[in-house]
Amino acid sequence: MGQRVRVHEVRVGGGEFRVVRPEPAPGRLVLLDDHHWLSMYADREGAAALVDLWALAARSARSLVYLPIRANPVPEGAAGEGEPIALDVVLVHHSLQFPTAAWKRVRAGLGAGRPQTTATPERDFPDPDAIDYERRGHRAFRDHLDFAVAAHTLFVVGSAPAFREHGTTLRGLLDEAPASAHRDPGPGHFCVELTPGTWSRPRNRRNVPGRLHIQYAASWRL
Template identity: 70%
Template sequence: MEQRVRVHKVRFGGGELRVVRPDPAPGRLALRDDGHWLSMYADRDGAERLTALWSLAARSARSLVHLPIRANRAPDGAAGEGEPVALDLVLVHHSLQFPTASWKQVRSRLGAGSPHTASTPDRDFPEASAIDHDRRYHPTYRDHLGFDIAAHTLFVVGSATAFREHGTALRGLVDEAPSHRHRHPGAGHFCVEFSSGPWTRPRTRRHVPGALHIEYCEDWPV
């Protein structure tokens, strides 16, 4: 899939940091910190673009993939408990060791960036049957996702393997979610859920919610 993006280069820490943003940003993709968990909502176009950018993140070990979606309105009826906090999303390789506390400073220096076209294969993730989920619980396994929040932005951090294997579940929002109601009349919504670390826990050590719930929303008025 081809994505129009803007590439921003910022001087940082004695070197250069590369930030990639979709151009334009997805309009029907929203992310909220609901206090107990992280909630994301996507229609078909939003799901397709999120999946393509997730694939780009898996292939871009030296870049931050930034989705500036904080201003997007969540679909009607999607409000969480209390007062959910709207968030942007950044996908980043753990090998980059980016200090999330520096994100506000980096974001303020991005500028207009340069237009590019990024191409990712339509099938860039392994088949579900090829993933050995049991090995994720082995003490030496390191290909987990991690969550952090800084400057109203959720950082999803992981290796290429972590992004690709979780991308298989994410791909279901594109392949399966649109026909879910037809195949399963009366069933609830279609969603995927990712956790931070090797097991589900309420909070990470930085007190960020430990679960990211991504819900497919077919009816999302303009």
């Protein structure tokens, strides 16, 4: 896998942060805060970009991987009830201890950056049968994802193992969804879900929806 990106070094206050963003930004990828849950929509192109960037995040403990997607048009039928809020996405390791309150200033200081091509192995995530799902319920287990929202951006925070194991779930959008859409070309529904912590809650301790629902949009109609 390869991904063209721009790399930015931004100094805010007393800290310097490395931000990596794809070039171009994924066009067929949308994230909405529906207030009840977080709803993402992706076609095959968008899903492939998401999986590549997720794999990059798993290997980039010192970087913020930034997906500027909140200006993307929403596919037909995607908008939920009420007035959903479009969000960007940042993938970041918890070891970086990035203060999300600083994100607005970091984003404003990105500038042009420098172009780079990244590479990750074709299979950077474990097979499903290699994951011990039961250990996630142990009190000592720390490799969970966490969600936070700041400046119209969803922060997905985790360790390298957390990103890799949940990346296996994401790969279902590429490995299973297109075949499912081909078998059943009607208005089917193929999705995967990511949740923080050991079990699903309506909202997490930061009052962010506790479920990221990612739906495969085989036909992206605007």
